[in-house]
Amino acid sequence: MKKEGAGSRILPDASPAGLLGYGALWAFFIVFLIYPLIRLFYDSFTTDEGVFTLANFHSFFTDAFYLRSLMNSMLLGVGTVITTSIIGIAIAFLLLRYDFPGRRLFSYLTIIPMIMPPLVGVMGFVFILGRAGTVNVILQDYCGFQQPVNFMYGIHGVLLVETLHLFPLMTLSIVDAMGKISPSLDEAAESVGSRGLRKFFDITFPLTTPGYVTGALLVFIWTFADFATPLVVGIDDLLASQAYLNIVQFVDRRLFKMGIVISAIMVILAILFLIIAKKYVSIKDYSSLSYTQIERKRLSTPLQAGAVAFLSFILVFAFIPYFGIALDSFGKGWALTPIPVKYTLQYFERVSVETPKFILNSLLYSAISVMICIAVGVPVAWAMLRTRLPGREVLDSLTTLILALPGTGIGIAYMRAFREPFPFMSIALIGLWVVIPIVLAVRRLPYTVRGTFSSLLIVHRSFEEAAESVGATKMKTFRDVTLPLIWKGVLTGSLYSFILALQEASATLLLVVPGHEMMTVGIFNFYIGGSVNEAAALGFILIILGAACLFLINRLAGSKMGGVFG
Amino acid sequence: MKRFAVLTALSVAIFFCLTGIGSAQAIENEFYLITPVSKDVHDPVLKAFAAYAKKRWNVDLKTSAMPQGTPVAYGQILEWKGKPRADVFWGGEGTLFDNLAKEGLLEKVQVPDKMWNEIPAEIGKPVGLPLKDPKKFWVGTMLEPYGIIYQPKLLKRLGVEIKDWDDLLNPKLKGQIAQCTPDRSSSSHASYEVILQTYGWEKGWEWLRKLAANTGIFTARSRDVPNVVSKGEFAVGFAVPSYMAFAEVLNGYDVKYVFPKNAYVTPEPMAVLKGAPHPKAAHAFIEFLLSEEGQKLVSAMGVYPITPKYKVQGPAGSNQEKAVAFTGGMRSFFDIPVGNVYNADTAGQKKRIEEVNSYFRKEIAEKHKDIIKK
Numbered sequence: 014m015k016k017e018g019a020g021s022r023i024l025p026d027a028s029p030a031g032l033l034g035y036g037a038l039w040a041f042f043i044v045f046l047i048y049p050l051i052r053l054f055y056d057s058f059t060t061d062e063g064v065f066t067l068a069n070f071h072s073f074f075t076d077a078f079y080l081r082s083l084m085n086s087m088l089l090g091v092g093t094v095i096t097t098s099i100i101g102i103a104i105a106f107l108l109l110r111y112d113f114p115g116r117r118l119f120s121y122l123t124i125i126p127m128i129m130p131p132l133v134g135v136m137g138f139v140f141i142l143g144r145a146g147t148v149n150v151i152l153q154d155y156c157g158f159q160q161p162v163n164f165m166y167g168i169h170g171v172l173l174v175e176t177l178h179l180f181p182l183m184t185l186s187i188v189d190a191m192g193k194i195s196p197s198l199d200e201a202a203e204s205v206g207s208r209g210l211r212k213f214f215d216i217t218f219p220l221t222t223p224g225y226v227t228g229a230l231l232v233f234i235w236t237f238a239d240f241a242t243p244l245v246v247g248i249d250d251l252l253a254s255q256a257y258l259n260i261v262q263f264v265d266r267r268l269f270k271m272g273i274v275i276s277a278i279m280v281i282l283a284i285l286f287l288i289i290a291k292k293y294v295s296i297k298d299y300s301s302l303s304y305t306q307i308e309r310k311r312l313s314t315p316l317q318a319g320a321v322a323f324l325s326f327i328l329v330f331a332f333i334p335y336f337g338i339a340l341d342s343f344g345k346g347w348a349l350t351p352i353p354v355k356y357t358l359q360y361f362e363r364v365s366v367e368t369p370k371f372i373l374n375s376l377l378y379s380a381i382s383v384m385i386c387i388a389v390g391v392p393v394a395w396a397m398l399r400t401r402l403p404g405r406e407v408l409d410s411l412t413t414l415i416l417a418l419p420g421t422g423i424g425i426a427y428m429r430a431f432r433e434p435f436p437f438m439s440i441a442l443i444g445l446w447v448v449i450p451i452v453l454a455v456r457r458l459p460y461t462v463r464g465t466f467s468s469l470l471i472v473h474r475s476f477e478e479a480a481e482s483v484g485a486t487k488m489k490t491f492r493d494v495t496l497p498l499i500w501k502g503v504l505t506g507s508l509y510s511f512i513l514a515l516q517e518a519s520a521t522l523l524l525v526v527p528g529h530e531m532m533t534v535g536i537f538n539f540y541i542g543g544s545v546n547e548a549a550a551l552g553f554i555l556i557i558l559g560a561a562c563l564f565l566i567n568r569l570a571g572s573k574m575g576g577v578f579g
Numbered sequence: 580m581k582r583f584a585v586l587t588a589l590s591v592a593i594f595f596c597l598t599g600i601g602s603a604q605a606i607e608n609e610f611y612l613i614t615p616v617s618k619d620v621h622d623p624v625l626k627a628f629a630a631y632a633k634k635r636w637n638v639d640l641k642t643s644a645m646p647q648g649t650p651v652a653y654g655q656i657l658e659w660k661g662k663p664r665a666d667v668f669w670g671g672e673g674t675l676f677d678n679l680a681k682e683g684l685l686e687k688v689q690v691p692d693k694m695w696n697e698i699p700a701e702i703g704k705p706v707g708l709p710l711k712d713p714k715k716f717w718v719g720t721m722l723e724p725y726g727i728i729y730q731p732k733l734l735k736r737l738g739v740e741i742k743d744w745d746d747l748l749n750p751k752l753k754g755q756i757a758q759c760t761p762d763r764s765s766s767s768h769a770s771y772e773v774i775l776q777t778y779g780w781e782k783g784w785e786w787l788r789k790l791a792a793n794t795g796i797f798t799a800r801s802r803d804v805p806n807v808v809s810k811g812e813f814a815v816g817f818a819v820p821s822y823m824a825f826a827e828v829l830n831g832y833d834v835k836y837v838f839p840k841n842a843y844v845t846p847e848p849m850a851v852l853k854g855a856p857h858p859k860a861a862h863a864f865i866e867f868l869l870s871e872e873g874q875k876l877v878s879a880m881g882v883y884p885i886t887p888k889y890k891v892q893g894p895a896g897s898n899q900e901k902a903v904a905f906t907g908g909m910r911s912f913f914d915i916p917v918g919n920v921y922n923a924d925t926a927g928q929k930k931r932i933e934e935v936n937s938y939f940r941k942e943i944a945e946k947h948k949d950i951i952k953k
Binding site: 077078139143144145166244245246247249250258261262265269345346347348349355444525527528538539540541542543544545546 | 609611617618619641643644645646647648650651654664665730732733762763795796797798799800802803805806809810811812813823826827830831832833933936937944945
């Protein structure tokens with residue numbers, strides 16, 4: 014309350030109701046983001062008795078195994094950034110600059126691989142490329158191979174899965190950034206003789222850097238925080254896997270503590286990366302929606318064929334998990350044959366008709382989380398752009414920080430922070446189902462904020478000033494003038510949050526509340542419970558849901574494919 | 580009408596109170612299980628219990644299970660500090676239950692004396708393996724071995740036969756074995772103890788190191804082991820409960836099972852957590868599982884009854900008969916001589932559990948890449 018008092022002295026024209034709302038925003042951030050993180054750090058810097066200590070960090074940095082895990086995680090992250098950059102940039106260039114048959118179809122298909130719930134992707138890959146997957150069975154039964162080829166088991170398998178899952182993120186970021194380069198700049202460069210690679214390094218590269226860095230950061234953090242994929246292919250010397258394995262075992266208190274410490278280290282590293290990349294990923298830098306129509310060059314026939322072949326090649330690989338999941342969700346007793354021999358619908362029946370809770374909970378919680386995202390995210394974006402309230406830059410930094418926070422870290426922070434009941438309440442937040450939509454909302458908030466922010470930018474200030482000049486309050490103006498103009502952008506951002514909320518499976522896996530499991534938790538539980546077919550069926554349904562949302566986004570955002578990135 | 584129903588209910592209640600059948604009072608309408616026993620078994624059992632609750636008390640019971648490996652479930656229960664979010668802990672090694680009882684986190688099992696006494700105190704020679712806690716803090720619910728599962732097609736291709744533990748060390752199996760780690764799964768932990776107590780600490784670890792040299796994957800959970808073997812990703816699975824292997828057969832996979840010498844036989848202990856949110860349902864669940872109905876139900880899933888009274892039996896072609904054929908032809912553990920070297924007094928000590936786990940972590944898990952190279 015003190016803050017608001019101070020606020021009204023700084024901003025005498027702000028209404029008390031508005032300030033109260035702004036205070037509520039801050040309260041949300043403090044309770045659900047800042048406090049859990051502080052609690053995580055507190056726990057990692059103290060003993061179980063609450064005495065300050067550096068011993069936890071000392072034992073991390075003197076343990077060869079943890080250091081190797083840290084190293085491996087960094088290498089894997091960097092490796093994935095490199096591979097996704099190569100594929101992502103190539104695709105972005107082809108789609109934006111050149112015309113060839115099927116370009117529109119490809120521009121839709123190349124985003125699809127992003128819809129891949131954790132675990133489902135790697136499962137699908139193992140069904141096709143595993144030691145007993147379709148490819149190896151064919152190689153051994155028909156091509157005379159004595160031993161299966163090891164495509165999956167090892168760090169290279171993780172790299173493969175992450176690359177083919179995350180390259181669309183890179184494509185989208187680049188498309189978004191390149192869409193903002195005016196063709197006149199290109200022409201100017203060419204007129205003074207800068208062509209080809211030279212032009213790329215002179216013009217295109219510097220101008221796309223902010224978008225690229227953001228994409229790279231997202232890819233890096235995603236890989237860095239994923240613990241499900243490595244576990245399936247038998248890799249556990251990675252930081253996220255160690256955090257997860259140490260936390261979910263409670264037997265050895267020392268290991269449990271190390272799980273907390275590892276999460277804290279992951280969060281610290283994420284913050285560090287963010288500071289390094291800060292120059293580029295500040296929200297203002299890539300919020301423009303002023304897309305310019307880019308003139309596409311028509312490729313010569315052989316080059317056209319080349320472009321189509323390249324894109325098809327990547328897509329075939331990226332769609333491998335979909336084939337695998339589809340086959341396994343319908344196939345019964347599939348082992349050591351190229352495709353299943355018997356087919357059934359029983360797995361779909363089991364995960365939808367018999368236990369509909371997974372699908373229902375997923376839809377419900379994701380919807381609630383999107384509503385929270387809108388309730389918090391839209392005002393945040395509006396406050397950043399339309400007010401001079403103190404602390405709004407901090408809100409900007411906090412939203413960007415969320416983007417960089419590994420889900421494992423947030424999940425563990427919540428576990429520690431909300432274990433004890435709230436003041437005046439008899440029950441702790443952990444164990445109540447509301448914790449799930451809340452953590453989902455916090456994790457997906459940046460997409461809504463960004464979507465709203467960029468939509469707000471193109472609403473000319475004069476519209477609002479006109480309304481205010483005839484006596485409308487800021488609130489009323491927002492509701493009657495601004496909102497009708499930006500709803501499309503907000504909706505796109507929200508749908509995007511929705512897809513990603515549906516697929517979240519790092520924080521929610523750690524915070525699972527019995528009886529309130531979401532689909533991703535169901536997939537994980539079915540998988541580790543040995544019911545791989547049910548896991549596949551649930552995954553299949555989730556992929557279809559995601560694809561439907563993506564289609565809707567594509568319709569809403571129109572040709573501006575990158576618009577979804579705000 | 581309503582009043583009539585209330586009156587009837589009341590008089591029925593009074594009748595039961597007077598006649599002393601206290602357990603006939605209705606149970607809560609929710610019930611939560613924390614268990615390493617996989618979905619293959621806990622799902623049908625929970626469903627049957629819900630149906631039973633409906634029939635007996637007309638209660639629409641909502642059940643749910645938190646699937647966790649035994650060590651993890653154990654740690655979770657400690658972490659709850661007497662305010663558990665589950666009612667019943669089911670499965671794994673009895674020693675962990677003893678430790679929980681010592682911490683004061685378990686409530687005494689309440690089942691009729693006759694039912695309790697029908698369960699033998701222990702099984703196995705030369706070392707007896709307890710099937711229930713003399714202090715009544717936990718009770719065994721069913722019997723099953725932790726054995727070896729294999730993919731016959733792959734073994735044939737490799738030219739390997741598996742009859743006992745030592746066959747797993749065959750160099751031809753390099754990279755073909757799947758196992759879970761002893762700190763994540765009690766089937767793995769108990770089987771490590773079987774090896775360690777057979778050969779002694781030094782030689783036992785040498786054996787386990789050779790096993791690691793043949794191991795292609797350490798899975799995240801014990802249930803993954805039969806899963807990757809039935810798929811054909813790996814040829815052999817170490818320390819697999821018989822029902823998990825049998826579940827794969829029911830799922831339509833072609834796998835075979837070996838019950839090796841002195842393999843650990845788990846009674847799948849069950850206990851009510853102190854401070855359980857639904858204590859009546861918890862006690863009713865145990866009684867249900869130990870009843871003839873409960874024991875018949877699980878005997879169709881590849882496990883064996885906990886009392887000599889019941890046998891795995893069914894009409895030809897039934898799951899019971901398939902299970903008998905799959906696990907080697909016996910109908911009850913009390914019909915055959917059961918070998919056991921696992922000493923609960925040695926293996927159950929907290930210090931020993933930590934020693935085994937940390938030795939494994941330091942000397943096998945962290946050095947696995949080097950062990951394979953040798």
